[in-house]
Amino acid sequence: MAGISDKVIEDTVVELLRLAVTKLPADVEAALGRIFDEEKAPASQMQMKAILENLKLAEGTGTPLCQDTGIHVFFVKLGAPCGDIEALIRKGVERATKEVPLRPNAVHPVTRKNPGNNLGVHMPYIYYEPGTDGCLEITVMPKGAGSENMSQMAMLTPSAGEKGIKQFALDTILRAGSNPCPPILIGMGIGGSADICMGLAKKALLRPLGTSNPDPDMARLEHELFGALNGIGIGPMGLGGKNTLLGFHIEHAFCHTASHPVAINIQCWAARKATARIHPDGNVEYLTHKVKGGRVEGSKGERDGETAKGAKKGGK
Amino acid sequence: MAEVHLKLPASEEEVRRLRAGDIVYLTGLLFTARDEAHLRALEFQHEGKPMPVKFTDGALYHCGPIMKKEGEKWTIVAAGPTTSSRMNSLEPQFLEKIGARLIIGKGGMNKGVGEAMKKFGAAYLAFTGGAAVLAAQRVREVKGVHWLDLGMPEAVWVLDAVEFGPLTVGMDASGGSLFEEVAKQVERNTAEAKKRLGL
Numbered sequence: 001m002a003g004i005s006d007k008v009i010e011d012t013v014v015e016l017l018r019l020a021v022t023k024l025p026a027d028v029e030a031a032l033g034r035i036f037d038e039e040k041a042p043a044s045q046m047q048m049k050a051i052l053e054n055l056k057l058a059e060g061t062g063t064p065l066c067q068d069t070g071i072h073v074f075f076v077k078l079g080a081p082c083g084d085i086e087a088l089i090r091k092g093v094e095r096a097t098k099e100v101p102l103r104p105n106a107v108h109p110v111t112r113k114n115p116g117n118n119l120g121v122h123m124p125y126i127y128y129e130p131g132t133d134g135c136l137e138i139t140v141m142p143k144g145a146g147s148e149n150m151s152q153m154a155m156l157t158p159s160a161g162e163k164g165i166k167q168f169a170l171d172t173i174l175r176a177g178s179n180p181c182p183p184i185l186i187g188m189g190i191g192g193s194a195d196i197c198m199g200l201a202k203k204a205l206l207r208p209l210g211t212s213n214p215d216p217d218m219a220r221l222e223h224e225l226f227g228a229l230n231g232i233g234i235g236p237m238g239l240g241g242k243n244t245l246l247g248f249h250i251e252h253a254f255c256h257t258a259s260h261p262v263a264i265n266i267q268c269w270a271a272r273k274a275t276a277r278i279h280p281d282g283n284v285e286y287l288t289h290k291v292k293g294g295r296v297e298g299s300k301g302e303r304d305g306e307t308a309k310g311a312k313k314g315g316k
Numbered sequence: 317m318a319e320v321h322l323k324l325p326a327s328e329e330e331v332r333r334l335r336a337g338d339i340v341y342l343t344g345l346l347f348t349a350r351d352e353a354h355l356r357a358l359e360f361q362h363e364g365k366p367m368p369v370k371f372t373d374g375a376l377y378h379c380g381p382i383m384k385k386e387g388e389k390w391t392i393v394a395a396g397p398t399t400s401s402r403m404n405s406l407e408p409q410f411l412e413k414i415g416a417r418l419i420i421g422k423g424g425m426n427k428g429v430g431e432a433m434k435k436f437g438a439a440y441l442a443f444t445g446g447a448a449v450l451a452a453q454r455v456r457e458v459k460g461v462h463w464l465d466l467g468m469p470e471a472v473w474v475l476d477a478v479e480f481g482p483l484t485v486g487m488d489a490s491g492g493s494l495f496e497e498v499a500k501q502v503e504r505n506t507a508e509a510k511k512r513l514g515l
Contacts, residue, residue, distance in 0.1 A: 042317070043337070043494070046482060050444035057449040066446040067382050067394040101393060103382045104468055112352065114467030146399045146422075146445065166513045174506065178423040178495060179399050181445035228512040233498065233505040237445055238423055239484065240498040270446045 003081030008282050013092025016140045018100050019289045020274035021064040027209040028271045035243045044241030066270045069102040070142035072124035079131020080280050093124050139275040147268040150176035156260040165262050169225050172264045178238020181268035185246040189263040192253035201265035204249035218250045324374045328437040331417045334485045336492035341481035345374030352470035354406040361413050368462035371416050378421030380469025390458040396448035397422040408432035424486050424495035440487035454480040
């Protein structure tokens with residue numbers, strides 16, 4: 001067998017982008033709903049009301065919920081043979097830019113020239129991992145600049161210890177303030193090298209809300225930081241309120257005994273992502289969104305394992 | 317806290333009456349301008365070249381929309397606000413040399429901009445970040461586009477809006493700022509957070 005067909009992969013990439021930018025995963029929607037219920041002050045309540053109203057409008061009209069449809073970061077698990085995956089993802093991004101449409105955001109970093117198709121050197125960016133389940137799994141995270149611009153990284157000294165991590169988290173959230181569209185999701189990387197650390201911070205944003213790092217020490221730190229910093233008072237859109245955070249996720253790696261890297265990647269309230277698992281027979285399962293007859297019907301987080309098998313792009 | 321419905325262009329007097337915390341709805345022209353449009357407008361002003369629009373005829377909107385061209389006509393898809401603080405270093409000059417009465421954005425702007433707004437009679441209106449479909453629904457027509465060579469997000473789009481809002485007066489022309497009030501509260505809360513974290 002030659003592997004999964006090029007057309008299925010390209011079409012799935014277009015569909016993933018459309019799903020990601022028009023509808024939030026269920027865990028994020030639920031968290032925003034809970035925050036709306038908790039915000040009683042007029043200013044923060046108005047912001048949350050606008051957010052929820054906008055989500056409904058976007059879903060109803062099939063329109064991107066935020067005009068900043070981001071740059072496109074892909075996470076691919078290569079568990080099944082396929083063709084030139086990078087070329088297919090690039091084709092999918094170019095098509096989605098026209099068809100959804102997405103805002104053309106990718107520019108040359110020095111001349112600032114915008115080719116208008118979201119394609120450029122290393123853009124879209126793709127993280128690869130080997131897959132073990134015989135399927136090709138593709139996740140897209142459209143990443144807006146408002147939140148990304150508030151990201152920080154520090155190479156602390158080992159003697160700074162856990163206190164250093166906590167101080168860094170506090171400083172980063174205060175410095176970001178109203179800019180990254182709170183309530184925000186914090187992705188924190190601890191350990192590794194500088195590049196690994198920031199990569200972990202980004203991957204931490206993919207974890208469903210309400211899940212913890214499997215390492216009990218990291219889970220404790222997540223819990224402590226969320227508890228202390230959610231009530232800092234920045235509030236929805238920085239206009240004050242009870243909730244500043246959607247979640248606080250940490251991913252870690254062992255590091256050099258002389259290093260203490262820590263990084264934060266911030267995600268706005270529009271914490272968008274979409275994942276599809278393509279089976280060797282060409283069937284496509286959407287793990288983050290429920291899809292039926294090409295229409296989004298609501299979505300389920302990965303945790304409950306409910307998926308819409310063989311939807312729209314199913315079959316050969 | 318008042319609810320105000322303004323027709324654009326708004327007069328200096330109307331703008332100076334707005335107070336931080338007021339809710340505002342705007343009807344009239346919005347001109348989008350982000351980093352690149354600010355830079356070019358200031359460059360044009362410096363070189364004595366004509367501006368593509370008279371920015372004081374409407375409101376300045378920190379926004380990079382998604383637009384779709386159908387035939388010869390542009391239609392709006394999504395148009396929420398962008399992070400205003402990126403324009404902190406450019407806005408005082410813009411207010412002084414080119415002029416704007418109302419600035420719409422998200423996240424607020426710094427003290428320097430606040431001072432310039434006080435001096436030249438302007439106010440900052442906060443719209444919910446990411447609420448792009450909500451915003452687009454309040455635009456009845458895309459009147460035109462200038463400087464499209466800067467790319468879709470950075471171009472100057474002329475939008476005809478009806479009851480655009482709800483907008484919250486984040487910074488008024490008398491130095492009042494919701495963002496500063498929130499910052500003071502956050503500072504008080506920080507002491508408690510530090511205690512909880514053992515810092």
